[in-house]
Amino acid sequence: MITSSRIIFAIAILYIKPFSIAFWICYFLGGLSDLLDGFVARTLNQQSAKGAKIDSIADFVFAVSIFIIVLKHIFLPGWLWRFISLILVTRIITFSVGFYKYRTFSSLHTYFNKASGLLIFMFPLLYIILKLDVAGTIVCIISFVASVEELVITVKSSRLDRDCKGLFFRGKR
Numbered sequence: 001m002i003t004s005s006r007i008i009f010a011i012a013i014l015y016i017k018p019f020s021i022a023f024w025i026c027y028f029l030g031g032l033s034d035l036l037d038g039f040v041a042r043t044l045n046q047q048s049a050k051g052a053k054i055d056s057i058a059d060f061v062f063a064v065s066i067f068i069i070v071l072k073h074i075f076l077p078g079w080l081w082r083f084i085s086l087i088l089v090t091r092i093i094t095f096s097v098g099f100y101k102y103r104t105f106s107s108l109h110t111y112f113n114k115a116s117g118l119l120i121f122m123f124p125l126l127y128i129i130l131k132l133d134v135a136g137t138i139v140c141i142i143s144f145v146a147s148v149e150e151l152v153i154t155v156k157s158s159r160l161d162r163d164c165k166g167l168f169f170r171g172k173r
Contacts (some may be wrong), residue, residue, distance in 0.1 A: 002040060003051065006033040006058040010065040018073050019124070030062055031121050052162045056107035063120050074127065076136070083140040090147040094154050102160040108153060110166040112146035119143070 009030030016023045037055060041047045070076070076084075098106025107113070119126070119139045126135035149167055157164070 002033050002037040003054050003058045006030045007061050009033065010058070010062040013065055014068060018069055034059065034062070034117070034121070049162070052109065053105060056105065056162070059117055060107070063117065066120055066123065070123065074132070076132070080136045080140065083144070087140065087143050087147050090144070090151055094147065094151040097151070098154045098160070101154070104160070106154060106160050107162070108150050108164050109162055110146065110149060110153070110164060111169065112142065112149050112166060116143040116146040
């Protein structure tokens with residue numbers, strides 16, 4: 001239920017006046033749900049493969065909603081579009097390889113993916129505080145490293161481990 005609420009908040013922010021109080025409430029509740037769902041699942045010993053898959057889908061829906069809001073309301077220069085496109089192509093290749101190998105959606109919960117998700121979530125605030133060039137560079141570099149790391153792990157791994165922590169943390173939980 002907590003994870004599903006993130007999808008609802010992600011869709012809601014698309015229909016609420018951007019950067020209004022209602023927008024920020026839904027935005028932060030969506031982010032809070034991301035923090036709480038894993039913690040609650042671990043605390044209650046309710047972790048599951050289905051829950052991990054729904055979490056990845058909710059993360060994706062929330063990130064796409066943020067991207068749509070940014071796309072509609074913040075001018076992005078060409079260099080940033082090229083960087084975002086490179087990340088998107090890398091992600092599409094990774095998901096395609098994962099689907100081919102494992103016959104399922106295969107997003108991983110690596111530390112870099114978590115950092116990337118956090119930075120994407122924080123982008124509107126980073127944009128206000130650091131301005132576009134710095135915020136965009138930070139988010140894109142971490143997101144690119146996360147996407148390349150996930151591609152390498154997906155190509156090299158013989159089995160799907162959604163809880164893989166990263167290239168240098170494999171097998172450690």
